[in-house]
Amino acid sequence: MxxxxxxxxxxxxxxxxxxxxxxxxxxxxxxxxxxxxxxxxxxxxxxxxxxxxxSKDDLIAAIVHDRVEGLAALAVSLLDADDPGLALLEFMDAAAGHQQQLDLSFLRDAAGVNERLDGARSELFTAIIALVDRAKAAGAVRQDVAGMDVILLMCAPNHVVSFVPDADPDLWRRYLGIIFDGLRPEGAHPLAHPSPAV
Missing domain, CATH: 1.10.10.60 (Homeodomain-like)
Structure with a gap:
């Protein structure tokens, strides 16, 4: 199917x-x-x-596709938000929260998954970049931050917490706060390296 x-x-x-x-x-x-x-x-x-x-590979691909598609739909829905900075934070909070509830990141390496995600991943990345651009235009995010920076940071809160034995389930929120403060223009210092290409 x-x-x-x-x-x-x-x-x-x-x-x-x-x-x-x-x-x-x-x-x-x-x-x-x-x-x-x-x-x-x-x-x-x-x-x-x-x-x-x-096949099991078809099932795995559908799970990952479903998660990516859901995040893309959320990102698109937030593009009309009145506060672009809060919209970006809401998206990053939801992305990290979903991963914390059920970490399926390892499924992306299963056979046949990545080639089936091209369309959904492209839609997600396009929407995230648009969220970042709106937040930058509103002055809520520093000008030297690119959409790809946020894409790469989406999973960081949970990745960091994975190294803490018996971590509190909400500990990831602390690191999301640190990440989001780093995206803000207040007190920003020049970044040492350009953002990678999408």
Missing amino acids: TLDRPLRADAARNRRALLEAAAAEFAERGLDASVADIAHRAGIGKGTVFRHFP
């Missing part, structure tokens, strides 16, 4: 339950999670899994 084919309401519910169950199962067990366990967790038959996704 293609990722963008319209689904009946019941099929869409099954697909959503399946993606949520698979995401949780992969987060707990890694890529060795079985389709049988995923189906059981979702409360559907194993055959239903394979009707939606012919």
Whole structure:
């Protein structure tokens, strides 16, 4: 099944339950999670899994695609916000929060995932760059910050916290605050190196 084919309401519910169950199962067990366990967790038959996704790689790609597409939709929705600085912070908060709740970043290295993400990733990156440009135009973000800087910083709060044993679940918010303060123009010093290309 293609990722963008319209689904009946019941099929869409099954697909959503399946993606949520698979995401949780992969987060707990890694890529060795079985389709049988995923189906059981979702409360559907194993055959239903394979009707939606012919292989485990297809399922993994759908999970990652779903997360990227959701973040892209959020970023696009924030482009009309009255306060561009708060809109960028809201997006970064949501991106870090979603990762903290269910870290699926390791799935991006699974076979066949990256080539299926080109369209969704491009939409996400375009929207993030637009959020950054609006925040810069409003004076909320320093002028030498590029969209790619924010793209690279999105996962940083959770990456930092991953090195702290038994970290408080909300510790990532401290580092997001430090990162966002670093994006502000107040007290900014020249950066030592240019931003990488998109």
